[in-house]
Amino acid sequence: MSVRTITIDDQHVSVEEGSSVLDAAKAAGITIPTLCHMDGVYDTGACRMCLVEVEGIPKLLPACSTIVAEGWVIHTQSERLKKYRRITLELLFAERNHVCAACVANGHCELQTMAYSQGMDHVRYDYCYPKWEMDLTHPLFGMDHNRCILCARCVRTCWHIEGAGTKNVAGRGGRAHIITDMNEDWGDSATCTWCGKCVQSCPTGALFQIGATAGEMTRDPGRLNDIITARRKKQWNV
Incomplete structure (x- = not known):
């Protein structure tokens, strides 16, 4: 397979095409x-x-979905990038109702950890305070749209790891939200397998186990990658 040689933060790196x-x-x-x-x-x-x-490219590019090209010189920690990341985080906090002290994921939240790591100690924008309800109709799991950042990790996990296709995104702009099947209550879903993989994938307190109180919701997203690896390598135990 061909190789691409690039420079990232003054380091020369060779990666597969x-x-x-x-x-x-x-x-x-x-x-x-x-x-x-x-x-x-x-x-x-x-x-x-x-x-x-x-x-040589004027716009900023998302690292996760941009394929490298030969000879690229990439910067990941410039002052411009730090500024944009701080703005993005503040907008995420302002868009929904993130109250960390009362959240089931407090202390185990990727959004919270990211804010700490990027030095965010306040939000400069007006909070939207949208009126989102919680879905507590499922016997095992709950969904709190107030904590959701629309990363769609739960959707991709449900479709491409579990294969159930239960979760999806509906709406546009500030009304975009995660739905179950055809916008039904989670507890009424005919496709949900009760596997809990979507809950494990959630980076915030948006998806949680029923009965979890503030600070109790821990997750291990690495288990989901282990499932993918085991399928590819046919490592299942019989």
Whole structure:
């Protein structure tokens, strides 16, 4: 297979043809912040946290869904990028009702951790305070749209790991939200397999186990990638 040689943050890296910028950065030991990316499912570039600069290209590119080209010179930690990442995080917090102290994922939330790592200590924008309801109709799991960042990790997990196709995104702009089947209550779904993989994939407190209280919702998204790897390599135990 052909190889592409690029430069990332002054490091020369050789990666296989078809690799993303994010893959190349990982190969070089460089961390690029992400929220919607999850190993084991395809990338959509939804969160825009992984934007990078490529010399000769005026616009910023999402590292997760941009395929590298020979000779690219890429920057991942410029002041411009730090500014845009901070803006993105603040807008995510302002768009919904993220109250960390009362959240089931407090202390185990990727959005919260990202805010800490990027030095975000306040939000400069007016909060939208949308009126979103919770879906507590499922016997095992709940969905709180107030915590959702529309990363669609649950949708991709449901479709491409579990294969149920239960979750999807409906609406546009500020009214975009995750739905179950044809916008039914989760507890009425005829396709949900009760596997809980979507809950494991959620980076915030939007999807949770019924009965979990503030700070109790822990997850291990790496288990989902293990399922994909085991399928490919036919490692299932009989």
